[in-house]
Amino acid sequence: MSVRDFALPAHRLAWAKLLLAPLDDARFDALARELFAWQFSRVLPFRRLCQAHGVTPRTLTNFRDIPAMPQQVFKREKLFAHGARRPGAIYETSGTTTGRPGRQHLLAPDLYKFVALAGAQRAGLLDGRAELHFLTPSPQAAPHSSLSAMFGFWRGTFWVKHDGFDFTGLRERLTAAILDDQPIGLAGAAFAFVHLLEDWDSYAPLRLPRGSWVLETGGFKGRSREIPKAELYGNIARVLGVPDRAIWNEYGMSELSSQAYARGPHGRHAVPPWARVLVVDPKTNREVRVGQRGLVRWIDLANVDSVLAVQTLDLAERTAGGFRLSGRLPRTEARGCSLSADDLMPAEDRP
Amino acid sequence: MSAITTTRQRLELLARAYPRLFPHAGLPRLLRDQLGHPDALDRWVERSGIEVRARAPRQIYHVCAGNLAVSAITSLAQGLLLGARNVVKLPSDRDDATTRRDILRFIRSLPAPLRALVKAESVLDSNSFAASDVIVAFGTDAAMHSLRARTRWNQRFIAHGPAVSLLWLADPDRLTTRAARACATDVLTYDQLGCLSPQAIYLPRGAKIDPLGDKLALALESNWRKLAAKPPRPLAVTARIAEAREVAHALGHRVWLPPRKHFGWTLIHDPDPAFTASPLHGVIYLRAIASGQLETALAPVRGFISTVGVAGKLSSRLREAFLSLGVSRFCAAGRMQTPPLTWRHDGRATLGEMVTWVDAEPSA
Numbered sequence: 001m002s003v004r005d006f007a008l009p010a011h012r013l014a015w016a017k018l019l020l021a022p023l024d025d026a027r028f029d030a031l032a033r034e035l036f037a038w039q040f041s042r043v044l045p046f047r048r049l050c051q052a053h054g055v056t057p058r059t060l061t062n063f064r065d066i067p068a069m070p071q072q073v074f075k076r077e078k079l080f081a082h083g084a085r086r087p088g089a090i091y092e093t094s095g096t097t098t099g100r101p102g103r104q105h106l107l108a109p110d111l112y113k114f115v116a117l118a119g120a121q122r123a124g125l126l127d128g129r130a131e132l133h134f135l136t137p138s139p140q141a142a143p144h145s146s147l148s149a150m151f152g153f154w155r156g157t158f159w160v161k162h163d164g165f166d167f168t169g170l171r172e173r174l175t176a177a178i179l180d181d182q183p184i185g186l187a188g189a190a191f192a193f194v195h196l197l198e199d200w201d202s203y204a205p206l207r208l209p210r211g212s213w214v215l216e217t218g219g220f221k222g223r224s225r226e227i228p229k230a231e232l233y234g235n236i237a238r239v240l241g242v243p244d245r246a247i248w249n250e251y252g253m254s255e256l257s258s259q260a261y262a263r264g265p266h267g268r269h270a271v272p273p274w275a276r277v278l279v280v281d282p283k284t285n286r287e288v289r290v291g292q293r294g295l296v297r298w299i300d301l302a303n304v305d306s307v308l309a310v311q312t313l314d315l316a317e318r319t320a321g322g323f324r325l326s327g328r329l330p331r332t333e334a335r336g337c338s339l340s341a342d343d344l345m346p347a348e349d350r351p
Numbered sequence: 352m353s354a355i356t357t358t359r360q361r362l363e364l365l366a367r368a369y370p371r372l373f374p375h376a377g378l379p380r381l382l383r384d385q386l387g388h389p390d391a392l393d394r395w396v397e398r399s400g401i402e403v404r405a406r407a408p409r410q411i412y413h414v415c416a417g418n419l420a421v422s423a424i425t426s427l428a429q430g431l432l433l434g435a436r437n438v439v440k441l442p443s444d445r446d447d448a449t450t451r452r453d454i455l456r457f458i459r460s461l462p463a464p465l466r467a468l469v470k471a472e473s474v475l476d477s478n479s480f481a482a483s484d485v486i487v488a489f490g491t492d493a494a495m496h497s498l499r500a501r502t503r504w505n506q507r508f509i510a511h512g513p514a515v516s517l518l519w520l521a522d523p524d525r526l527t528t529r530a531a532r533a534c535a536t537d538v539l540t541y542d543q544l545g546c547l548s549p550q551a552i553y554l555p556r557g558a559k560i561d562p563l564g565d566k567l568a569l570a571l572e573s574n575w576r577k578l579a580a581k582p583p584r585p586l587a588v589t590a591r592i593a594e595a596r597e598v599a600h601a602l603g604h605r606v607w608l609p610p611r612k613h614f615g616w617t618l619i620h621d622p623d624p625a626f627t628a629s630p631l632h633g634v635i636y637l638r639a640i641a642s643g644q645l646e647t648a649l650a651p652v653r654g655f656i657s658t659v660g661v662a663g664k665l666s667s668r669l670r671e672a673f674l675s676l677g678v679s680r681f682c683a684a685g686r687m688q689t690p691p692l693t694w695r696h697d698g699r700a701t702l703g704e705m706v707t708w709v710d711a712e713p714s715a
Contacts, residue, residue, distance in 0.1 A: 045601040052600035070594050073601045282586070282593035283614065295590055311597065313590060329590055 006038060006304045007082055007107060016114045019274035019301055028276065031301050032063035035308050042081040045073055046307045064278060064287065068297045068311035074102035074255050079306040082107050087305075091146035091254040104254045106305045109149060112257045115302040116150040119272045123261040125185065125248065129211055131177060132156025133170060135188025135196065146254040147217060151187060165192065167199040174206055174240075183211030186240070187250075190216045190232060194225060197235050207241030214240060215248040218325075233265040251325060255310050257302035268324050274301045279318035280311075293317050293326065355464045357393045358382065361432055364462045373428055377692040382432070384693045385703035392433065395711060402711040407433040408484035408507075411705065414475070414498060416489035417442035418544040420453035422511065422696075426487045427457070429702045431465050438479045439471045449583075477501075485509065485705050509704055511697055514546035514657040515628070517649075518684055519673075521663025523558035530662040531570035533685025537660050539574050539616065540688040542582035543631040546657045547687050550629040553648075556641040560605065560620050564637060568607035568618050571633070575615040582632070584614045591630035592617060624648040645672045653677055657697065660687040 004011045018031060037057035040047050046069060050056065053067045060066065069079065071093075080087060089109040093102035106112060120126045136145065137160040139152035151158070159170045177184050186208075188196075193216055214236050227235075233247050245264045252259035260269040260277065271277050278287050279294040288294040296314040303310070313329040355361055362382075366375040382389040386405050388396040395402040411430040415423035423439065430437040439458070442451050458469050472479065480486070485507045488498045495512045502508045518534055520526060537549050552567070575581075584592075592614050599606045599619045607618040616633035624640040625648050640648055649656065654677040659665075662684040665673075670681065679698035680690065695701070 045603070048603050049597060049601040052606070067597070069601060070597045072594060072598050076598070076602060282589045283584070285593070293586065295586075311594070313594065315586075329587055 004034070004038070007085065009108075009110070012108070012110055012304070015304065016111055016302075019115065020118060023273040028273070028301070029063045032066065032299055032308065033057070033060055035301060035304060036060060036063070036066050038304075039081050039307055042083070043079055043307060045069070045077045045079060063276070063299055066299065066309040068280075068299075068309040069307045070311045071102060071253070071255055071313070074104060074306075075100045078103070078105060080105040080107075081305055089149070090144055091149065092144040093254050102255060104146065104256075104306060106257075111302050111304060112146070112149065113153045115258050115272065115274065116153050119259050119261070120154065122272055123248070123270065125213065125215065125261070126154060130183040130185035130213065132185045132187070133173065134158045134160075135165065135170075135186070135192035136160055146252070147189070150252075150259075154187075156185070160192075165195055165199070167196055170196075171200065171203070171206075174208065178206060178209060181209045183209050183213075185213050185215065187215040188217070190218050192216075193232060193236055194227060197239055200239055205239050205241055212240075212242050213246045213248060214242055215250055217250045217252070230265045249325075251314075253310075253312070255303075255306070256298055256300050257304075258298075258300045262325070266324075268319055268322050270322060275299060277316075277323050279316050279323050288318050290318050290320055295329070296323065296325070355434075358390060358432065358434070359393075361434055361465065362389075364465055365428060365431060368460065368462050368465075369428075369457075372424070373692065378432065381692045381702060385700045386706065392706070401713065404709045404711070405706040406709055408435045408705055408707075410436045410438065410479075410483045411485045411487060412438045412440065412480050412483035414440045414486065414488035414490065414494070415442050415450070415454060416491075416494075417450050419541045420450045420457065421541070421545070422489050423450075423454050424457045425696075426489070426701070427454075427469065429705065430485075430487075431461075431468055432702070433705060435468070435485075435705075437469045438476075438483065439469060440475050441471055441473055443473070487511075487701070487705075507704060509699065509701055511546070514655050514697065515626075515652050516547050516549050516658040516660065516687060517656065518549040518552040518660045518662065518687075519665060519669070520552060520554040520558075520563075521661060521665060523554040523563045526563060526566060526662060528566065528570065530684060531566045532574060533683070534567060534660070534662060535570040535574040535616075536685050537687040538571065538635045539578065539633060543629070543633055543635070545688065547690070548631070549635065549660060549687060550631070551626060551636045551638050553624075553638050553640055553645075556624075556639040556644075558639060560637065560639065564605060564607050564618055564620060567637070568609075571607075571616040571618060571635075572609050575609065575633070578615075581615065584632070588632050589614050592632055592634055595619065595630050595634045625650075626652050645669065646676065649676050658682060658687050658690075660684045 004015065006012060040050055040057055049067050049069060055065060055067055085107060087105040087107060089106040091104045132154055134151040134156055136148045136151055136158060138158040139148045142148040159166050174184060233244055236247055237244055247264065249262045250259050251269050258272055258275040260271045262269040276299045278297040280297045281288045281294045293315055296312045296316045298310045300308055315326045315329055316323040317326060362378045365373050366378055379389040387398055390396065391405040392407055395404050413423060413426050427437055427439060439454065441454060455471065458466060458471060480501065483506065486498060486502055487509045488495060489511045492512055495510045499508055518537060534552060541548060596606060596617055605620040609615055618635055618637060620637040624638045624644055629636060656676055656678045658680040659673050659678050660682055665681065
């Protein structure tokens with residue numbers, strides 16, 4: 001049983017330091033089981049889910065057997081391990097017309113900040129050289145957006161104002177940076193880049209200084225036309241003058257604290273050591289073999305305030321060293337004349 | 352190939368080729384019901400004191416949905432009965448291949464004179480579409496919008512958009528094994544993919560849920576075992592089923608699973624009576640409802656409810672309540688998926704809508 005109290009700032013800090021220490025499978029397993037036991041005793045829906053699978057802290061022998069909470073439950077229940085305490089941050093998925101966005105409640109954003117910075121640094125993004133620009137609203141303007149929060153931790157300039165994207169201002173700033181030979185980091189959701197590319201269609205391409213990078217977070221969901229990843233990356237490379245390998249994908253979600261990063265249009269995602277991604281066959285509830293496709297399941301040791309195991313509907317191929325994301329399971333398949341959840345609900349994604 | 356010129360000849364061919372789908376006795380009833388007379392296409396018949404004659408469309412364009420073949424087959428059969436040329440836009444490749452295969456098999460097995468009236472297409476051909484007098488379409492809301500936008504003012508557009516169906520258990524504490532099996536038949540037929548497939552079983556509040564669920568679970572398993580061809584369970588399907596089960600577990604709902612947790616069916620008691628869409632493929636929600644709650648619970652699907660299958664007797668008050676929600680068909684449990692040929696799909700006399708009429712008023 002854990003002697004750690006994740007409500008105490010000192011214990012949270014100590015936990016964060018543990019996450020940064022070398023974590024082999026055995027060490028990861030020990031920490032995962034400790035966090036599991038803590039959340040099992042405090043998050044009722046998680047306890048119910050685990051009990052339905054016959055998994056308790058006493059019976060759990062490996063982190064791979066921790067039942068994973070479907071993302072959908074974040075829309076239906078408050079998954080918060082601190083009882084009646086007031087959350088210090090609430091991040092929401094969209095889905096506002098149903099009145100039921102998914103909600104991630106954090107006692108404090110401290111651990112999220114810690115791993116959002118450490119994860120990006122490990123990936124090689126935050127080396128202190130690039131000047132950062134974000135195609136999202138600021139955290140002040142969008143306090144429930146986990147993406148805006150993460151970019152806020154990274155520090156930079158936000159180019160979504162109350163009346164939309166300020167592409168003119170951004171272009172002026174990038175042009176000045178080119179003259180100063182100042183490397184640039186430009187980050188936003190994929191749909192934001194589609195809008196940027198359309199807006200800059202009539203301008204001459206830029207050539208961002210060496211050391212610059214672009215990061216997109218995936219997802220169109222009706223906010224722009226959808227274009228294939230290779231085409232998106234090709235257009236970004238052409239318009240901003242960065243090589244393919246300088247274009248990154250960040251894979252994260254409001255329900256989690258950690259992120260995975262992939263480089264280039266065909267890159268494999270790398271997960272930080274304090275998280276694991278299992279590619280799971282829903283039929284067996286077990287990991288698929290290397291080369292097979294399944295659903296992405298996260299075990300995130302930084303997700304202390306809700307649940308560490310989250311089941312997504314994201315499809316991936318398991319590779320020797322990780323996974324290759326291949327999109328999201330469509331909400332409905334071939335329903336034709338049968339009314340579906342899609343007809344009753346709007347598309348969801350991360351704000 | 353002998354020429355076929357009359358409705359009765361076409362009817363004969365169709366009934367002989369597919370006696371179970373289109374029984375000989377049912378087709379004239381359909382014609383009488385929707386055209387007033389079985390021979391209205393072939394000769395002048397009297398109606399309201401004048402002579403009238405039905406005129407069949409020259410060409411009908413059928414846009415099939417990917418979920419199941421039976422709607423498309425019925426629509427095509429109606430077009431053949433009218434003697435129209437029929438262009439069938441098959442479900443796209445990304446849709447369930449079984450549906451596409453079943454429609455093609457139906458076409459291939461038609462008697463030659465009828466088969467000559469059918470052309471199947473994989474992609475929507477603008478010329479065929481434009482040359483058609485009638486467009487019959489099945490599918491999603493988005494598909495209906497897009498097709499309607501392409502339709503000319505003088506083309507008849509018969510849209511069968513998305514819909515849901517429900518089961519109602521009038522006396523759940525006394526549900527017989529036979530009635531439970533009838534409910535299971537409704538749930539499992541066509542893998543629950545059609546608009547006539549129930550997505551929820553409603554019952555009056557106060558019923559004993561656990562024994563009822565046990566009974567239904569037994570019936571579901573029994574029917575599942577009897578299915579000669581088990582529907583496929585690819586990753587996309589198992590993912591949805593698994594998600595529904597895990598969500599229910601986390602929410603503390605009672606869940607009945609098949610032996611060894613196979614993915615054939617799932618029964619979930621959701622204490623919230625408000626309708627939510629099932630992921631289908633055998634996932635059915637049990638929802639108890641207090642008197643007077645029906646309208647609120649079904650508000651999300653008001654106007655989209657096709658069929659209510661009833662086990663037991665439906666009170667007139669409830670029937671009126673369902674009516675006000677836009678329900679277009681009531682039937683006995685176990686019969687939801689097999690409406691009679693005279694059924695008005697979505698409340699519409701489709702065959703009747705396909706034809707136009709010529710009136711011959713008496714000369715002075």
